[in-house]
Each structure stands twice: as structure tokens, then as C-alpha cells.
Amino acid sequence: MPRKYSGFFPSADKPEGPGQLSSPLQMLGWQSFFAQQISSDELAATPPVRVVEVHRNALHVIGADIDEAIPPRLDATVGDWILLDREHPAASRVLERKSLLKRRAPGTDRKVQLIAANIETAFVVSSCNQDFNIARLERYIAAAMEAEISPVIVLTKSDLVDDARSYADQARAISDLVPVVTLDARGEEPGEVLAEWCKTGQTVAFLGSSGVGKSTLTNALAGTQSIETQGIREDDAKGRHTTTRRQLHRVPGGCLVLDTPGMRELQLTDAASGIEDLFADLTELAAACRFRDCQHETEPGCAVQEAIRAGHLEPSRHRRWRKLKAEEAFNSASLSERRSRDKAFGKMVRGIMKQKKQTKGIPD
Numbered sequence: 001m002p003r004k005y006s007g008f009f010p011s012a013d014k015p016e017g018p019g020q021l022s023s024p025l026q027m028l029g030w031q032s033f034f035a036q037q038i039s040s041d042e043l044a045a046t047p048p049v050r051v052v053e054v055h056r057n058a059l060h061v062i063g064a065d066i067d068e069a070i071p072p073r074l075d076a077t078v079g080d081w082i083l084l085d086r087e088h089p090a091a092s093r094v095l096e097r098k099s100l101l102k103r104r105a106p107g108t109d110r111k112v113q114l115i116a117a118n119i120e121t122a123f124v125v126s127s128c129n130q131d132f133n134i135a136r137l138e139r140y141i142a143a144a145m146e147a148e149i150s151p152v153i154v155l156t157k158s159d160l161v162d163d164a165r166s167y168a169d170q171a172r173a174i175s176d177l178v179p180v181v182t183l184d185a186r187g188e189e190p191g192e193v194l195a196e197w198c199k200t201g202q203t204v205a206f207l208g209s210s211g212v213g214k215s216t217l218t219n220a221l222a223g224t225q226s227i228e229t230q231g232i233r234e235d236d237a238k239g240r241h242t243t244t245r246r247q248l249h250r251v252p253g254g255c256l257v258l259d260t261p262g263m264r265e266l267q268l269t270d271a272a273s274g275i276e277d278l279f280a281d282l283t284e285l286a287a288a289c290r291f292r293d294c295q296h297e298t299e300p301g302c303a304v305q306e307a308i309r310a311g312h313l314e315p316s317r318h319r320r321w322r323k324l325k326a327e328e329a330f331n332s333a334s335l336s337e338r339r340s341r342d343k344a345f346g347k348m349v350r351g352i353m354k355q356k357k358q359t360k361g362i363p364d
Contacts, residue, residue, distance in 0.1 A: 024064040027254050029118060029203045034081050037095050046083035046092065052248040054078055077114035078246040078258060079203060099147045101205070104267035104331040112269055116205055116246060116258055121197040122149045125208035125217065127157040128167045128182070134174065135320050138278060139266045140207050141178055142324060146274025151178050152197060154206075156213040158182040175278055185213035190220040200254030207260055218259045222251040268324060269331035279321045285313070296322065 023030070028050045038048070049063035058069040059076060061084065070089045076082060081095040097117045105113035122144040126132050137153060144151040153171045158164035164182050171180045183189045197204055198221060206214035249257045268275070276283045282304060286294065290301025296318070297305070307313040 026201050027250070028062060029079075029201055029256055030081070031098075031201070033098055034095050038083065042083060046085050048081050048095070049084045050248070051076055051078055051080045051082065054246060077117050078248060079117040079119060081118065099149045101143060101147045101149060102269070103143065104269040115260070118203060119147070119149050119205045119258065120202045121204040122151050123154045123194070123197075123204060123206050123217070124151055125154045125156060125206055125212045125214050126167075126171075127212045128155055128161045128164050129157060131209060131212055132167055132170075134170060136209065136266075137171065138174060138320060138324065139268060141174065142271055142274040142278045143266060143268060144207075144274070145277040146268075146271040149205075150197075152194075153178055153180045154194075154217070155180065155182040156185045156217070159184045175280075177277070177280075185216040185220060187220065190217050191223075194221070198251075198253065198255040198257075202254075203248070203256040203258065205258035205260060210261070215259055218249055218251075218257050221255065221257055222249060267331055268328045271328050272325075272332070275321070275324050275328060279317075279324075282313070282318065282321050 025048065030048065030050075034048065047063050047066060049061035049066050051059050052062050053060035054072070054077060055069075057072060059072055059082075060069055061067075061082060063084065066084070070082075070084065070092070073090070073092075073094075076094050077100075080097065083093045083095065085092045099119050100117050101115040101119060101122070102112050103115060105111045122140070124137055124140040124144070126137060132155075141151045141153075153174070155164065155167055155171060158167075161167070168180050168182050172178075181193050183193045191198075194204075194217075206217055208214055246258060246260050249259060251257055285303045285307055286296065288303035289296070289299070291299055294302050294304075296302050299305075304313065304318060308315055308318060
């Protein structure tokens with residue numbers, strides 16, 4: 001019997017109305033953006049599947065009537081869509097992504113680590129306790145903005161503090177573009193508060209450090225307790241690692257939820273635009289400085305320093321901005337670029353030392 005492909009090529013990305021069923025692929029987040037990248041002939045030969053888990057030795061993929069493990073590949077991550085070539089899996093094509101969340105991988109080789117692809121909303125989760133950290137929230141938000149993922153700050157454990165409003169006020173001061181919600185991660189509240197972003201066919205991700213409630217929130221949306229959770233340490237409110245790998249979960253209502261392990265560090269790379277968007281006020285101020293190469297320290301005519309003196313800009317926000325910009329520039333420079341800079345610097349130093357020796361009459 002001929003296979004029907006109408007569901008693979010949706011005419012719109014909007015969820016269908018109540019009582020209507022989406023196609024299996026639409027339920028997995030399939031959209032016209034991906035359909036436009038392939039032909040019906042490709043579709044028949046290489047069916048699209050979505051990566052829902054990455055293991056060391058395999059990728060777990062799901063598609064229409066497909067649920068299996070395929071060989072791993074370095075260019076694929078959780079959330080990717082792949083055209084599966086069953087005869088030659090290594091030849092399977094990863095489709096162009098709508099979004100890609102990444103970071104500089106831990107270690108000294110400066111490699112880029114892919115975190116997740118094709119995410120619509122990133123819930124940046126923090127607890128209303130000692131875990132709350134403005135600089136950490138800014139890192140996650142800048143990474144999401146760079147990836148063109150809509151960030152939402154989610155503050156958990158609001159029931160354990162006397163004044164959760166102060167935490168929410170600090171979070172709202174980060175950016176006017178980022179919504180802030182406070183909730184109890186347990187029970188029905190997450191489903192009600194986050195419903196605006198968790199619609200049929202949408203893919204959302206919970207990001208944040210360990211112990212802030214990411215797995216608890218995923219369980220709440222799924223209506224189960226299938227994902228193991230652990231409490232925080234009482235002495236310092238630090239979380240314990242529960243989730244050990246990134247995994248997409250399908251939950252009632254058609255939303256897909258990515259639960260991620262807590263990241264001890266999120267080093268930004270290739271995120272200049274995300275930092276500019278997050279610190280839009282500082283970017284605008286910097287454009288008004290007298291000198292184009294102003295470092296915003298002691299230069300005359302610095303609009304940023306003037307805003308600090310006038311009390312319009314917090315010095316701490318300025319310091320975090322400069323730190324993120326410097327880190328991003330360093331991490332984004334390729335290894336060859338850094339070697340070239342180091343080589344040029346070394347040559348300059350040797351030239352200066354040689355000139356000093358000649359001035360003092362010291363033979364080489």
C-alpha cells in the first residue's frame with residue numbers, strides 16, 4: 001500500500017485544535033522548517049528520526065514507527081533530526097537546525113560541546129536559596145539568546161523562603177526580554193505556570209545547576225515520578241547530580257522536555273550576539289563612547305563610565321559584562337589564531353630584548 005506523506009510536510013507549524021491528533025512526527029517536534037530541507041524521494045529512502053538520547057556507544061532515535069539505537073556520531077546531539085540511512089547509518093544526514101545550544105567543552109583543548117538542538121524554550125532554573133546566582137543566570141541566558149532560543153527564568157523552592165519576591169526582582173533586573181516565574185516544582189503548579197510554553201510539538205529544556213529541581217519539574221510535567229530526584233545538601237544548599245545524561249521526554253499534551261545534568265561550568269563560545277542581546281543597555285551605551293576601541297575603564301568620553309558615575313548602571317553589572325565578553329572572545333578564537341598571536345607576541349618580545357641589548361652594547 002502506498003505510504004502517505006502528507007503528515008511529513010505540514011502546511012503550518014501551529015498546533016492543531018482540541019480533539020485533533022498531530023502526526024507522529026509532529027508530536028516529536030517535526031515542522032515545516034525541516035520538511036523544506038528534503039524531498040519526497042529522500043523521505044522514502046531515509047525516514048526522519050529525532051535523537052532523544054546520546055549514549056557513549058549509541059544514539060537513541062525515534063520516528064514514525066521507529067524506535068532504535070544507531071551508531072554514535074560527533075556531529076549529532078539531543079534534539080537533532082536525522083535522515084536515517086539504515087543500510088549505511090554513518091551516511092545519515094543531520095538536518096539543518098533551528099537552534100543549537102553549545103558551550104566550550106571542559107579541558108584544555110578548547111573544543112566545542114553540543115548540548116542540544118532544535119529547542120524552542122529554555123527554562124533557566126534556579127532555587128530561591130544559596131544556589132541563586134545572577135552571573136550564572138546571565139551565562140545561561142546569553143547562551144540561549146545566541147542560539148535563538150527563548151529564555152525563561154524559573155525560580156523554584158519559593159515555598160522554602162519568607163520572601164521569594166526579592167529573588168524574582170533580582171532576576172527581572174537581568175533583562176526586560178526574559179520572563180520570570182516562581183513556583184513549587186512539585187504537584188500541578190509547573191504544568192499550569194509553564195503551559196504557555198509547553199504546547200503540542202514544542203521542545204523545551206530545563207537548564208541549571210544540580211539540585212535546583214530540573215528533574216522534579218520534568219516529572220511534574222509528565223505526571224509521573226519516573227525520573228530519579230535527590231535533595232540538596234543542607235549545609236550549603238548545593239545539589240547532588242541525579243540526571244547523568246541529556247534526554248528528551250515526551251509528556252502528556254504533546255510537549256517534549258529536555259532534562260539536562262547540572263553543569264559545573266558553562267563557558268561561552270561563539271556567543272557575542274547573545275551577550276549583546278542580554279546586555280542591550282550596555283551595548284547601546286558603548287556605541288556612544290568617544291573612542292570606537294574604548295575599553296570602558298578610564299578612557300575620556302566613556303559613556304559606560306559616565307552612566308556608572310551617574311548611578312544609572314551598577315558597577316557589578318558592568319564587571320560581569322566585561323568578564324563575559326573577554327571570556328567569549330578568548331574561547332571563540334581558534335587554536336591556530338591563539339598560536340599566531342602567541343608567536344607574534346613572542347617575536348615582539350624578542351625584538352624588544354634585542355634592541356635593549358644593542359642599546360647597552362651587550363653582544364648577542
